[in-house]
Amino acid sequence: MAKVIVDSARCTGCGTCVRVCPEKVFEVKNIDGKNLSEVVAEANCFVCKACEIRCPEQAIKVTAPEILKVKPPEDYPPEEGRYLRGNDLSPVAVVAILDTFDFKIPPELTKLLQIAIESGAALAGTLQTENIGIEKLIANIVANPNIRYLVICWRESQGHLPADTLVNLLENGVKDDKRRTIIGARAPTPYLPNIPIESIERFRRQVTIVSLLSEDDPVRGTDPELVRRAVWSCIQEQPTDLLGYKLFDPGAWPEPPICRKIAMKVTEPWRPELDEKQKMIVEQALSAASRIGGKKIQEDAESSRKRKEGERRFLELLGVRPGKKDKSDK
Known part of the structure; x- marks a missing residue:
C-alpha cells in the first residue's frame, strides 16, 4: 500500500494536488487559519506520483515498495513517423x-x-x-x-x-x-x-x-x-x-497501455466547421455555380458548332470540300 505524506511546513494550500490526482486522495482544508492539503483517501492512491511531481513546493512524498515498469505492446509505437x-x-x-x-x-x-x-x-x-x-x-x-x-x-x-x-x-x-x-x-x-x-x-x-x-x-x-x-x-x-x-523516475503509469493508430476522420482540421444552415447555403452556392458552369459549356459548344458550320460553307463557296485536298494541289 502507498504512503502519502504532506509536509505542512511547505504546503501553501494551492490545490495543485487536488487537481492532478485522479483518485481524489487530497482535499484542501482550513487548519488553524491556514489552507493546507490533507490526505483524505490514502487507500485510493495507486502511486502515479502526479501529485509529487507537480507540487510547486515539493511538499508531497509518495512511497511504494518498488518502481513499476511494464512491457509495451508488440505494435508499439503505433505512429512511427519521425x-x-x-x-x-x-x-x-x-x-x-x-x-x-x-x-x-x-x-x-x-x-x-x-x-x-x-x-x-x-x-x-x-x-x-x-x-x-x-x-x-x-x-x-x-x-x-x-x-x-x-x-x-x-x-x-x-x-x-x-x-x-x-x-x-x-x-x-x-x-x-x-x-x-x-x-x-x-x-x-x-x-x-x-x-x-x-x-x-x-x-x-x-x-x-x-x-x-x-x-x-x-x-x-x-x-x-x-x-x-x-x-x-x-x-x-x-x-x-x-x-x-x-x-525523478516515478515508475509506470498504473493503467494498461492504449495502443491504437489515429483514425483520420478529419484530414483538414483547418477547414471551418459549419452548422446545418451554413452547409445548406454552401450546397446551394455550389449547385448554382455548377448550373452556371454547365450553361456556359453549352453556350461554348453551340458557338463552336456555328463557327465550324460557317467555315464549311465558306469552303464550299471556294469549291473546296472539307477534309479533301483540291486537285490543283497535286
Whole structure:
C-alpha cells in the first residue's frame, strides 16, 4: 500500500494536488487559519506520483515498495513517423519543435534527437503541427505507460505554435465540441478530432511537460548538453532539480497501455466547421455555380458548332470540300 505524506511546513494550500490526482486522495482544508492539503483517501492512491511531481513546493512524498515498469505492446509505437525508438522502460520522451517551413529536418536537430536516445530516452522525434502532429504524439505516449515526462526542445514554431499548444492541452484540456479544440491555445487550428477523448485525458494525466524553450534565451532549447541533462534527470531514482523542475523516475503509469493508430476522420482540421444552415447555403452556392458552369459549356459548344458550320460553307463557296485536298494541289 502507498504512503502519502504532506509536509505542512511547505504546503501553501494551492490545490495543485487536488487537481492532478485522479483518485481524489487530497482535499484542501482550513487548519488553524491556514489552507493546507490533507490526505483524505490514502487507500485510493495507486502511486502515479502526479501529485509529487507537480507540487510547486515539493511538499508531497509518495512511497511504494518498488518502481513499476511494464512491457509495451508488440505494435508499439503505433505512429512511427519521425520518431526514434530507444529504451522502452525509460520514463522520458523528447520532442523537438520543427519549424513550419522546415521541409527537411536540419542536421543539428537530427543530432539532438540522437543524443536524446543515447542519453536514455524512450522516444525522440519532431513535432510540426498543433493538430495531427500532437495526435500522433499522444498515440505514442499513451501506448507506453513507462513514459511520464515529455521534454520539449529546439525552438517554438511561430506559425503553428505546437509547444504552446501542448502546454495548454495539459493545463486546460479540450472543449466538448466536434473538433476537440484545445482550450487556451494560441495556435490557428488547435484541434484533436482524430483521437479518442480517452487517449487525450490519459495523456494529460500520465505525463508532465519539461520545456527547455525560453523566449528570453531562444537558443537554450537547442543545447545538446541541456537535452542530455534533462533526460538524465528524469531517469534518476532520487529527485533532481533542473530549470525549476523536480525530476525523478516515478515508475509506470498504473493503467494498461492504449495502443491504437489515429483514425483520420478529419484530414483538414483547418477547414471551418459549419452548422446545418451554413452547409445548406454552401450546397446551394455550389449547385448554382455548377448550373452556371454547365450553361456556359453549352453556350461554348453551340458557338463552336456555328463557327465550324460557317467555315464549311465558306469552303464550299471556294469549291473546296472539307477534309479533301483540291486537285490543283497535286
